[in-house]
Amino acid sequence: MASERCLAQGCSAPGPVPKGKIRIYSMRFCPFAQRARLVLNAKGVRYDVININLKNKPNWFLEKNPLGTVPVLENDCGQLICESPIVCEYLDELYSEKKLYPTDPFEKAQQKMLLEEFSKVVPFFYKVPTGKSKGENTAAVEQELKEKLEKLNKILVDKKTKFFGGNIVTMIDYFIWPWFERLDGYGVRQCLDGAPQLQQWMQNMLEDPIIKATMFDGKTHKAFLQSYFDGKPDYDLAL
Template sequence: MYTQKSFAKGSTAPGPVTQGTIRLYSMRFCPFAQRTRLVLQAKGIKHEIVNINLKEKPDWFLEKNPLGLVPALETPSGQVIYESPITCEYLDEVYTDNKLLPSDPFEKAQQKMMMEHYSKVTPYFYKIPMGRRNGEDVSALEGELKEKLAKLNEHLKKTKSNYFAGNSITMIDYMMWPWFERLEVMELKHCLDGTPELKKWTERMFEDPAVKDTMHSPDTHKAFYQTYVAGKPDYDYGL
């Protein structure tokens, strides 16, 4: 079941999670929720999606997740798991087909270390467009972002791999991807100039079935982003 329209304050809570499936509380344009959707698709997990209006969150959702954040998972037994890396690791542990995390402890630790590094990169995807909108000089911030992207490029160059942990897509690729999908919308695509390996990685990722299943077109992203910047996010844009 895909519940496309978002549930807002005052809405009736959806019924219990169907046996044999897992429910994802999401928002169609949220990059953090997209991480979990990518994992669900890549692993072929039977699931249903309930989209949440993040500006006017339903009380019933806040009871399930007091932080009010997406993504959050709910099992048929009523267990709730939230925070994007935690939901993704949970899915990989519970649904053992098509494993995305390595079983070797050191290799798994390496992916988590890469995630720690990448967590320092994502704030730039918000700071730079915001600064630009406020009329600030963002050239220094862009320079810092380019440095960090150059390090990611260096990793791919050094390992001579198609993806960040080898020649097939693994968890770390999906964890990083959503912000690269949005580079054009955030007017940061030029930050990939001078990072040829990273550019090739993005081209490969665009061809991945799970990425294709969860992505929006640049025009759709832009249209939603404009409503978000205006302070009136249209979570149901395009439906």
């Protein structure tokens, strides 16, 4: 059972994952869940998607993950893995033919440290539109986000590579990308003005076939995020 439309309270639970398959519980516009879908697609894994209404979650989903967050990965043994970095690392080890994390332990540790640093940036993408929806002056928040993006820019300057992990797309690029895909939706593209290498990284990412095949356009993201910040998220937008 795959579900493009989100399942809410009262919807029947899907059956067991078919033998030899893998299932992801997701939400079409969730950047954290997008990380896992990017990795699955990059590895060429066939998978089922069950989209969840995160504002009105089915009880059976909360039994799988009491925190109620996505992504959640379920294999054909009924084993469940939650939290996007853990899900993605599990997939990288399970489908090891095309590794996305570096094999060198130090380089892998560097990517994990950068992910930890980026996790502190993520809240600022939401603070700006949230503040604007409340009629607040967001200049200070935008300036702080701009400074954080300039630090990311400096990493690319120092590395002298096309991507954060080198000259090919690796795990850290897929971890960071979803928030940059949504820049126009968040209304923070101007915060990239002092980060030319980061802008070039975005252009490089847009050439990746996995990104091309899985992304939504800026107009769609903007429409969903507007519904989200209005308190009525349209999870089934454009279906």
